[in-house]
Amino acid sequence: xxxxxxxxxxxxxxxxxxxxxxxxxxxxxxxxxxxxxxxxxxxxxxxxxxxxxxxxxxxxxxxxxxxxxxxxxxxxxxxxxxxxxxxxxxxxxxxxxxxxxxxxxxxxxxxxxxxxxxxxxxxxxxxxxxxxxxxxxxxxxxxxxxxxxxxxxxxxxxxxxxxxxxxxxxxxxxxxxxxxxxxxxxxxxxxxxxxxxxxxxxxxxxxxxxxxxxxxxxxxxxxxxxxxxxxxxxxxxxxxxxxxxxxxxxxxxxxxxxxxxxxxxxxxxxxxxxxxxxxxxxxxxxxxxxxxxxxxxxxxxxxxxxxxxxxxxxxxxxxxxxxxxxxxxxxxxxxxxxxxxxxxxxxxxxxxxxxxxxxxxxxxxxxxxxxxxxxxxxxxxxxxxxxxxxxxxxxxxxxxxxxxxxxxxxxxxxxxxxxxxxxxxxxxxxxxxxxxxxxxxxxxxxxxxxxxxxxxxxxxxxxxxxxxxxxxxxxxxxxxxxxxxxxxxxxxxxx
Amino acid sequence: xxxxxxxxxxxxxxxxxxxxxxxxxxxxxxxxxxxxxxxxxxxxxxxxxxxxxxxxxxxxxxxxxxxxxxxxxxxxxxxxxxxxxxxxxxxxxxxxxx
Numbered sequence: 073x074x075x076x077x078x079x080x081x082x083x084x085x086x087x088x089x090x091x092x093x094x095x096x097x098x099x100x101x102x103x104x105x106x107x108x109x110x111x112x113x114x115x116x117x118x119x120x121x122x123x124x125x126x127x128x129x130x131x132x133x134x135x136x137x138x139x140x141x142x143x144x145x146x147x148x149x150x151x152x153x154x155x156x157x158x159x160x161x162x163x164x165x166x167x168x169x170x171x172x173x174x175x176x177x178x179x180x181x182x183x184x185x186x187x188x189x190x191x192x193x194x195x196x197x198x199x200x201x202x203x204x205x206x207x208x209x210x211x212x213x214x215x216x217x218x219x220x221x222x223x224x225x226x227x228x229x230x231x232x233x234x235x236x237x238x239x240x241x242x243x244x245x246x247x248x249x250x251x252x253x254x255x256x257x258x259x260x261x262x263x264x265x266x267x268x269x270x271x272x273x274x275x276x277x278x279x280x281x282x283x284x285x286x287x288x289x290x291x292x293x294x295x296x297x298x299x300x301x302x303x304x305x306x307x308x309x310x311x312x313x314x315x316x317x318x319x320x321x322x323x324x325x326x327x328x329x330x331x332x333x334x335x336x337x338x339x340x341x342x343x344x345x346x347x348x349x350x351x352x353x354x355x356x357x358x359x360x361x362x363x364x365x366x367x368x369x370x371x372x373x374x375x376x377x378x379x380x381x382x383x384x385x386x387x388x389x390x391x392x393x394x395x396x397x398x399x400x401x402x403x404x405x406x407x408x409x410x411x412x413x414x415x416x417x418x419x420x421x422x423x424x425x426x427x428x429x430x431x432x433x434x435x436x437x438x439x440x441x442x443x444x445x446x447x448x449x450x451x452x453x454x455x456x457x458x459x460x461x462x463x464x465x466x467x468x469x470x471x472x473x474x475x476x477x478x479x480x481x482x483x484x485x486x487x488x489x490x491x492x493x494x495x496x497x498x499x500x501x502x503x504x505x506x507x508x509x510x511x512x513x514x515x516x517x518x519x520x521x522x523x524x525x526x527x528x529x530x531x532x533x534x535x536x537x538x539x540x541x542x543x544x545x546x547x548x549x550x551x552x553x554x555x556x557x558x559x560x561x562x563x564x565x566x567x
Numbered sequence: 568x569x570x571x572x573x574x575x576x577x578x579x580x581x582x583x584x585x586x587x588x589x590x591x592x593x594x595x596x597x598x599x600x601x602x603x604x605x606x607x608x609x610x611x612x613x614x615x616x617x618x619x620x621x622x623x624x625x626x627x628x629x630x631x632x633x634x635x636x637x638x639x640x641x642x643x644x645x646x647x648x649x650x651x652x653x654x655x656x657x658x659x660x661x662x663x664x665x
Contacts, residue, residue, distance in 0.1 A: 175642035269623040282621040311628035312621065381605040392582065399583075401657050406648035415658040416583065424585030432586070433594060436578045437601060440570065443578075453608045455618030460611065462619060494597055495604050511622025535622070 076101045078561075081147045081241040081295040088131065088146035095131035095146030099124050099190050102148040106192070106239050109567045114214045115224075115234040117153050119193040120160050124148070131188045143298050143322075145188030150234035150243035153194040154201055155286070156275040157181045160191075164277050165199040165209035165227075168398050168405045168426030178275020179310065180244065180286050180303040187302050192240055195230030199428045200395065201251055201279045203227050204500035207491050208430045215487070216259060218525055218564050222484040225255030225500075231289050232259040237567060242299050243289045248280050249383055250479075250504025252287050253516035257479035257528020260518040260560055262296045262545065263289045265504075267535045268511035269314035271300075272307030280390040281312075283383075283508045291561055293517065293545045297325040300538070316536055324542035328550055331365035335544070336472035340376040341503045346481045349522020354478050357519045357529050357548070360555075361476075364547050371471060373464035378457045379506045384498060385441045385454035386509070392438030395431065398423065433494060462510040469534045474544055477503045479516040479528030507532050515541040517549060518560045526560075569602040570595065 076098055079087070087093040103121060110116050131146045156162050156174035163169045177185070184191060198208035206214040206229025216224040217237040224233040228245030232255035235243050245252040247265035256263025264287045271286045278284060288299035304318035337358065342351065358368050400406040400422035401415070408421040427435070441450040468475055481502055490497040507514040512535045516528040529548070533540040553559060572595040579586045586594070640653060649656040 172646050175638055175645060268621075269625075308630060312623055312625065314623055314625065375611065378608055378611055381607045384601065384605045385608065396583075400648060402655055403646040404648070409649070409658050413658055414662075415660045418658045420580075420583045420585040423583055424587075427584070429590075429593075432579075432584055432590070433597060433601070435582045435584060436575060436594065437598060439578045439582045440574075440598075440602070441605075443581075449609060450605070452618060453611070453613060454605075455620060456613035456616040457608050457611050458619040459616050460613060462622070495600055498604075509619075509622070 077105045077238045079241065080292050081144060081290065081298060082292070084147050084241055085141070085144055088135070089141050091135070095128040095190065096125065098146055099128035099148055099192070102192055102240055109237055110239065112215065112220055112567060113217060113233050113237050114212055115150065115195050115230040115237065115239060117163060117194050117196050117211055117230070118160055120191065123159050124190050124192050127185070127190045131190070134188070142187045144302055146190060147242060148190045148192045148240040149184060150193065150195045150231055150240045151181065151191050152197055152228050152231050152243070152245045154197060154246055154277050155181055155244065156277070157191060160194055162194070162277065163211070165197045165211060166426065166428070166431070167210045168422070170405065172404050176275065179272035179307045181275060183303055189302065195234050195243065197230055198227035199431050200277070200391070201227040201246055201248055202391070202430050202434055204250070204254055204497050205490065206230060207487065208428055210428055213487055216484050217567060218260065219484065222486055222525070223258070225258040225484065227251040228255045228289065232256055232261055232263070235259070235261055235289050235291060236561065236564065241291065242295055244286060244299070244303070245289050246276060246284055246286050247508065248283045249387060249508050250501035252289060253479050253504045253514060253528065253530060254500055256289050256516045258484035258526060260526030260564065261289050261291060262293050262515065262517045263287070264296050264300055264515045264541060265507060265513060266300060266304060266538055267513045269312055270318065270513070270536065270538065271303050272310040272313050274307055274309040278394045280387040281394060282390060283387060291559070293542060293549045294322070294325045297321040297542050319536060319539040321539050321542045324539035325546040327543040327546045329365050330361060330544060330547050333366045333474070333544065334472040335361055335366045335368045336371035336468050336475045337368060338376065338475050338477045339370050339372045340374065341477035345499065346478060347483060347522060350478050350480070350482065350527050353520040353522060353527040354529065360548060360551050364551055369472065371468045371475065373468055373506070375457060375460040375464050376506050379461055379509055380498065380502055382454040382457040382461070383505045383509060385450050386458065388434040388438035389441045389451050390438070392435045392442065395435055398426065430494070458509045461506055465506070465510045465512060465534070474540050475532040477530045479503060479530040483522050483525035483527060503530055511535050513538040513541055515545050517545050519552060521563065569606065570599050
C-alpha cells in the first residue's frame, strides 16, 4: 500500500476503475502521508478529513452501482487556498480572512467534485497570491520537499510542495505572473498556466483580474492534461471565459515525436542573471528536442525586456482595486469596532492589521500608479507595453509553433534569502510574466538537476493552442525519462 | 528620490491602510526602489500604440435577462463580522453632529 501515494493520477484512477483499489484506500493513504510528513513541509492549511472520506465513499458507491467513472474519479487533490469550496475555510494565506467559510463553490471546485476528484484540503500560498516563495503567508512558510531549507516557489508553493512530497498526485494552483510554473520548476513538477479565458475564474479570489488563471500541478504531463481538461470550458458566471471548445490536451500529451514542430528559443530570456546550471540544462534539453525531430531556431521578442516592469505596474494597480473589497464590513476580520470609531477608521485599522507587508506594498504601489498625474506615465504606459509584448508573440508565432525558455533564472533559493529585497524576489518571474500579459498558455516541466535541485523548462504557445504545450511536453518528458530510466521525482531525497 | 515618506503616508490613507511609523520607515525606501525599477517602461516608444486592458477578444459580455437563484440571506450573512435584524451591522458612517 505504501507506494499508492507514488502512483500518478492516471494510474490511481485506472486502479480504482478496475477495482484493484478503492477510492477510500487511496484517500486514506493520502491522509496518512500528510499526517506523516506535513509538519516538515507545511503545505496544508486545512485538511478536510471527513469531507474527503465521504467523497471517497461516494466514488466507491457509484462504482459498485456500475456507473462509469471519469478519468480522475477517486484521485486526491490539494486545492490552493485561493479557491472557494463550501465546508472548508478560505484564507488566501491572509489574516484578514482567517476562519472565513465561503458560501459557494468556485466553478472549478464544482467541476472537480462532479468528476469524483477527492478534495483533500486547502494548501498554503503567498498572501493573496503575491509572492514567489510562499514566505508571504500569514500561516508560516511552506518548505521545498527537495531541501526543506529552501523555498517551494510561489505563490502556489503549497500546491507544488504537496505534490512533490507525495501527499497528493495533483494540485490546483493559480498563475498571475508565474505562480504555477515557478513553483513547479523549483519542486520538479509539471505546471501549466492555461490560456486566459480557458478556465473559469468564478470563485477564484481575485488578485489581478486580467492576469489570474487557474491551472494544474502534477508529476506527469498526462496528469496535468487530465486535470486541465477537467477544469477547462466556458462558464457563464465568468464573463472573461471564452466560448470555445477546450483544446485536446489529453490526446496531445500522448505524443512521442516532434517531427515538423518548429521551436523558437527566446533570445531575451537568457544570459546574465541565469544560473550556469539552469543554462546547461536548458541547452541539453534543446538537443533532446532536436533528437525528437523538432526544428529549433532562435527568435527575438524585444519588448520582453520590459515585461517585468509593466507587470509590476499592472498587477499592483488591479490588486489595489480588487482588495478594496476587504473592508471589514461584510466578511472577514474586523478590528477596533469599539462603538466610537467610524467605519473608515475600522476599515483602516483592520486592513493595517489584516494584510501582510507584501500586500501593503502592492496596494500602495498600485494606488500610486493609478493616481492622477502618474496614470499615463505608469499604468497607461504599461498597458501599451502589454500590447507590444503581445505583438512580439504574434510575430514569433508566424515563424514557430511554440517558444521555449528556462522557467526560472535560478533553482530554489533559501528561505529568508530574498524576503527583505522585493525587487530581487520579483526577478523570479522574469521568464513567466510575458505569457500572463499576452494571455497565451505556458507549461513548465522538469528537465534535470543543478546542484541537486530541479530545473524547469518553459514551453509557451499561442492563445487557445494549449494542446501544443502537451504535445511538446509529452514527447520531451518521455525522452528524458527513457534516458534517465526512472521518473524525475524518484531522485528527490526521501522525507 | 521617486517617492517620499510623506507621499507613502498619503497613499496609505487613500488606500485605507493604517500603517505604523516603523512600517512607513521600511516601506518608503522599498517603494522608492521598486518605482525606480518599474519606471523603465518609459524607455519604450509607445506613443501611438493602443493599450491592452485584458487578453481575451471579448467586449461587452451580456447574459439573458432571466431571474435566477440568488444567495440565501442566511448564507450571505454567515461570514459577517457583525449582523443585526438580518442585515450587516457596520460602524457609524456619519460624524456624531451630521
